[in-house]
Amino acid sequence: EIVLTQSPGTLSLSPGERATLSCRASQSVITNYFTWYQQKPGQAPRLLIYATSSRATGIPDRFSGSGSGTDFTLTISRLEPEDFAVYYCQQFDIPPFTFGPGTKVDIK
Amino acid sequence: EVQLVESGGGLVQPGGSLKLSCAASGFMFSASSMHWVRQASGKGLEWVGRVRDKRSSYATGYGESVKGRFTISRDDSTNTAYLQMNSLKPEDTAVYYCGRAYCGAGFCYVDYWGQGTLVTVSS
Numbered sequence: 183e184i185v186l187t188q189s190p191g192t193l194s195l196s197p198g199e200r201a202t203l204s205c206r207a208s209q210s211v212i213t214n215y216f217t218w219y220q221q222k223p224g225q226a227p228r229l230l231i232y233a234t235s236s237r238a239t240g241i242p243d244r245f246s247g248s249g250s251g252t253d254f255t256l257t258i259s260r261l262e263p264e265d266f267a268v269y270y271c272q273q274f275d276i277p278p279f280t281f282g283p284g285t286k287v288d289i290k
Numbered sequence: 291e292v293q294l295v296e297s298g299g300g301l302v303q304p305g306g307s308l309k310l311s312c313a314a315s316g317f318m319f320s321a322s323s324m325h326w327v328r329q330a331s332g333k334g335l336e337w338v339g340r341v342r343d344k345r346s347s348y349a350t351g352y353g354e355s356v357k358g359r360f361t362i363s364r365d366d367s368t369n370t371a372y373l374q375m376n377s378l379k380p381e382d383t384a385v386y387y388c389g390r391a392y393c394g395a396g397f398c399y400v401d402y403w404g405q406g407t408l409v410t411v412s413s
Binding site for chain 2: 183214215217219221226227228229232233238239268270272274277278279280281282283284
């Protein structure tokens with residue numbers, strides 16, 4: 183199965199700062215099958231980015247995704263208070279459709 | 291409005307069985323793949339499996355940790371997906387979410403999730 187590794191495990195930043203989250207796959211993933219989710223405590227995951235770089239409906243443009251092959255990145259250009267959460271990457275290329283372990287973005 | 295409502299969670303003894311339901315509305319259920327994901331308390335998301343639509347012969351796929359014990363099915367007449375869980379272990383304790391997958395020509399993602407239902411496996 184494809185193993186996804188996210189780094190860092192925790193990112194401590196202040197509102198207004200830029201966040202860069204990384205997800206590395208154990209083998210190449212087709213870009214159209216790579217997604218990012220946001221999850222807040224007690225809530226279901228929320229789709230942020232699909233097909234590596236396309237924002238889901240209603241997602242503000244401070245969120246952007248990039249990458250190819252085995253290296254993918256989620257960038258939040260300027261953190262808003264509501265952005266402090268856990269972020270997961272997932273691949274839909276080869277079953278099982280694995281998730282990364284998550285990156286927690288918390289307030290510094 | 292897309293809605294997914296899971297039900298059927300609860301307390302079950304190790305070795306027991308439980309069947310979760312996911313009632314869907316607000317979209318063309320029969321044309322959608324349905325996924326199940328779980329999350330143990332304080333842990334990350336784990337993909338459990340999925341059932342594809344009729345056009346794809348209702349094909350199923352499962353995560354390694356549940357393969358052979360869990361079965362995903364669907365009833366397009368009632369817009370409901372199911373997760374049958376057998377031979378349950380304490381490590382299956384988690385919140386279980388169902389999700390609707392939107393798949394097109396060369397892309398796929400889950401864009402809607404239910405609120406989750408808690409399964410506790412304990413004696």
